[in-house]
Amino acid sequence: MRQGLADRAAQSTALPIEIGFLSSHGHAPEVLWQAAVFAQAAGVGADEFLIREGMVSEDEFYRALAVELGLPFVVAPRLPSDVRYPDSVLAGLAPLATARLKFVAAPRGHALVDLLKTRSRRRLLAITTPTRLREAVFRAQSPLIARRAAHDLADKAPHLATDISYGQIAVLFVALTLIVFGLGFAPELSTGIMGILLGPLFLSMIILRIATASLHNPIELNHHTHRIEDADLPVYTIIAALYREKRVVARFLEALSRLDYPASKLDIKLMLEADDRETLEALRSIDVPGNIDILIAPPGEPRTKPRALNVALPLARGRYTVIYDAEDVPDPGQLRLAVSRFAEAPPRVACLQARLTIDNTDDTWLTRLFTVEYAALFDVFNPGLAEIGSPIALGGTSNHFRTAVLRKVHGWDAWNVTEDADLGIRLARLGYEVKDLPSSTLEEAPGTLRLWMRQRTRWMKGYVQTAASHTRRPWVLLRQLGLWRFSGALALTWGAVFSALVYPLFTALYVGSWLVGPEHFPDMRWTAAFNAYALTLFLSGAASVLIPACVALHRRKLWRLLPWILLLPLYYGLVSVAAWRGLWELAIAPFRWNKTSHGLARTSRAGLFQKHQARVEVTKSLNTAPP
Structure with a gap:
């Protein structure tokens, strides 16, 4: 008995000071000592390890700290309106708007060690948790946080921000109207002008697409990269903007839990909107890990994903930051691979774009074509662009950034509804590069034409915003x-933008010029030259669509989808409809965000959705079974 007590006392004295005090507050020294050993192996503070690994709840830890120091624990700190943001949150210290106490602290790491060593009570200090402190800062500085999230880019770099006037929109509509009328009343002149103006642009796209298809960019690396020890891994921030995602949020957290990365070094931030009660309720019903922060964006405009991301960015603690969507299932080794790639890359490489691939391929004909499109884009086109050093229009998820660079370029444009494409071009303008990350993230494609059209309309509207802003x-x-x-x-x-807008019209003209014969174009001169030009552009355009698709399906081993590429002309016809809808929406609601619904998939190539659903059903049956 005495020997056991002596052993416990010896372990307690050997404990790091930042957690040693817990042994006096009901926590077994053996467990704390074990946590200290694992924390040292992971290269993090023992306090961070305990909380982020879920061994001790944040509330329990800081209440015990307050008792240990003989200081009051504050549940809802009242802060002055001039509290510094994000400095107070990151430092874990803020002034109080009370006469009796001056400061409230939520110390961690070195600050916690210093406080436990000095144990000074003369500071008139109170203790709270990091979560409660952050929420208090958000309450006190809500208007400032909302303004920065929406306008920081425009305030600090207006020449890079989205700035489309109604005059620009009107000019674009007038030009398109003139083209339509010109083709109807003066086809020879109109076609010639469009060929001169748009032909080089289309040929540039064709050359890029075919050239990137000739480059070797496998889905996965053939060689194994050196595995970095946990202690040498940096803190990695994950930001996910969630809105009405109750159907998928549990599966998303499960996917994050499978990441091959120390949980104590993951800084996960889930961004919610203030009116999104359903997602918040879903999260409250889950045992949320200690390395996840749930942030509520202050009310404000615009109601877009990039604005929500901008709220979280100032609080990112990681050396690197990755963006995921609610339905994403990233490859478990993706973060480790990104760390290795960043370590090998020069500082000008600011972003790594992972490969996005569709999981619910077999839901509908539309999801099959979406799978083909994404395979061509993320397995062939974007990796090829990265290899030749071209600017890249980023995908909306699985972008891995150097956090310092992301802050330096002022985050995302809150007013651009394709913030990913805009950021890719902006990084290139500022001298940074985007490289490929050969690691897959499974995504859910919209399975109905209505949902697909809403999503694609937003994308095309955002591409017009991006194009107009960066070329003004x-x-x-x-x-x-x-x-x-x-x-x-x-x-x-x-x-x-233009290829989507004029695709049906040009296709009809090119095909028609060969099917009906020159006698039906009596006013056209240089008919042979026109036909040769039309045939060249048409065939090379078709090749630029089909070749990358075939290469991508080969790389993904999705040969069963090869027959579906015959429907790509129809699919891109739908893209054209979405482009015209996007123009109309740009005129009537330029910053409206068409939310994509998730959690509706019926199939899964990887089987992950069915496995998760099976676990949910088993859990429900166990919870409802009679005792």
């Missing part, structure tokens, strides 16, 4: 990018 001073863009990267940026922005 084309000579500046040319000077920043150089000639060939400037051409690539035009192809990725205006090329994507």
Whole structure:
């Protein structure tokens, strides 16, 4: 008995000071000593390890700390309106708006050690948890946080921010109207003008697509990268903007739990909107891990994903930051691979784009075509662009950033509804590069035409915003990018927009010019030259769609989808409809965010959705079974 007590006392004295006090508050020294050993192996503070690994709840830890120090524990700190943001949250210290106590602290790491060593009570200090302190700062500085999230880019770099006037929209509509009328009343002249103006743009896109298909970019690395020890891994921030995601939030947290990365070094931030009660209720019904912070964005405009991301960015503690969507299932080794790639890359590489692939491929004909499209984009086109050094229009998720660079470029444009594409072009303008990350993230594609059209309308509207914003001073863009990267940026922005808008019209003209014969175009001169030009552009355009798709399906081993590429002309016809809808929406609701619904998938190539659903059903049956 005495020997056992002596052993416990010896272990207690050997404990790190930041957790040793817990042995006097009901926590077994053996467990604390074990946590200290694991914390040292992971290269984190013992207090961070205990809380983030879920061994001790945050509330329990800081209440015990308050008792140990003989200081009051404050449940809802009242802070003055001039409290510093985000400094107070990151430092874990803020002034109080009370006469009796001056400061409230939620110390961790070195600050916690210093406080336990000095044990000074003369500071008139109170203790709270980091979560309660952050919520108090958000209450006190809600208008400031909302303004920064929405306007920081425009305030600090207005030449890079989305700025589309109604005059620009009107000019675009007038130009498109003139094209339509011109084709109807003066087809020879109109077609010639469009061929001169748009032909080089379309040819640039065609060349880029075919060239990237010829490059070797496998889905996974053939060689194993050196595995970095846990102690040498940096803290990694994960930000996910959630809105009405109650159907998938549990599966998303499960996917994050499978990441091959120390939980104590994951800084996960889930961004919610103030009116999203259903997602918050779903999270409250889950045992949320200690490394997850649930943040509520202050009310404000615009109600967009990039605004929510901007709220979280100032609080990111990681050296690197990755963005995930609520339905994402990233490869477990993705973060480790990203750390290795960043370590090997020069500092100008600011972002790594992981490969997005569709999981619910077999839901409908639309999800099959979506799978083909995503395979061509993320397994062929984007990796190829990265290899040749071209600007890249980022995907909306699985972007891994150097956090310092992301802050330096002022985060995301809250007013652009394709913030990913905009950020990719902005990084290139500021001298940074985006590289490929050969690691997959499973995504859910919309399975119905209505949901697909809403999503694609937003994308096309955002591409117009991005194209117009970054080319309003084309000579500046040319000077920043150089000639060939400037051409690539035009192809990725205006090329994507105009090719979608005129696709049905040009296809009909090109096909019609060969089917009906020259006698039906009596006013057209140079008929042979026109037909040759039309045939060249048509066939090369078709090749630029089909070749990357075939290469991508080969790399993904999805040969069973090869027959579906015959429907790609129909699919891109739907993209054209979405582009025209996007233009209309740009005029009537330029910043409206068409939310994509998730959790509706019926199939899963990886089987993950069915496995999760099975676990949910088993849990429900156990909870409802009679005792």
